[in-house]
Amino acid sequence: MAVSDGLAIGALAQRTGLAVSAIRYYEAQGLISPWRNAGGQRRYQRADIRRLSFVMIAQQFGLTLPEIREVLSGLPGNRTPTPKDWQEISKGLRAHLDQRIDTLTRLRDNLDGCIGCGCLSLPKCALYNPDDRAKSNGSGPRYLMGDSPEA
């Protein structure tokens, strides 16, 4: 198979460390768009290795797949992304991460206060109803401290 024919899904899986099934799933989610060869098999560009790597890194940072798709849409569609293109959209990740760290740090500081006062379970506790509550990752509780209880 010549280089210009692109990578088969198994090869891409090896290069990225992802499972073949995961790559197909990402396609279904609109994160990557291979073409098909004469026999109907998926073929990928070498640049897709980088694309999937970005997906994996963004996941580590807590983005959902729809969010990642959104970020990736900032890449040029008409040409292979340059390193500069990648650096550009990585800045969005950086901001996202800064915010997460910020939120967690504030939660931690509130916990310090609560350890001091032992007020757990009271509505006046800063932890109990923080405005900047951590966005629940994935399928967390639906009603996480949503309504202000009376006591």
Place this chain on the structure above:
Amino acid sequence: MAVSDGLAIGALAQRTGLAVSAIRYYEAQGLISPWRNAGGQRRYQRADIRRLSFVMIAQQFGLTLPEIREVLSGLPGNRTPTPKDWQEISKGLRAHLDQRIDTLTRLRDNLDGCIGCGCLSLPKCALYNPDDRAKSNGSGPRYLMGDSPEA
């Protein structure tokens, strides 16, 4: 219903802001153990309000329910936990949170490096295979950068 009869599940739900179904679910997961009244209905101690509050806070910090159950097992079983008891087990949360902040901070710093060098997708990139990779929250990817790819 006299005070000594305990709280009905709906009352506990109001006090904590949780859904009734969530409280029953937590019982199934071993996080809380009400007794039953003559009619077979669940009855809770007032201290359980605090217990559930702790559960909610620990969830914000990223602990899973099994982890929270583990932490709660550090409470005395033979008596109502004192504020001091709660402060004691809160220290574990603090450590957990510190570690999470640490991991994220290092990830962020690695990202900074990568923005500089544009090496995304290369195995030598510090982001690509960090030893301290963020624990996947909930039902994330199974093979998150698990095996070292060749290129």
Place this chain on the structure above:
DNA sequence: CCTTGACCTAAAGTTAGGTTTAGAAATTAC
């Protein structure tokens, strides 16, 4: 040519953390 391994699709299964539903029994309110 034939076999083996990689690939295809569609659908069902998995985990975490719950919610919803259905039908019945207990409690509370008037």
Place this chain on the structure above:
DNA sequence: GTAATTTCTAAACCTAACTTTAGGTCAAGG
């Protein structure tokens, strides 16, 4: 004493992010 709430259990359903399975096709080696 009856009507309206609450609560009960068990089982099914939900989302995210995948994996597994089943049954069939494509591609590469000898």
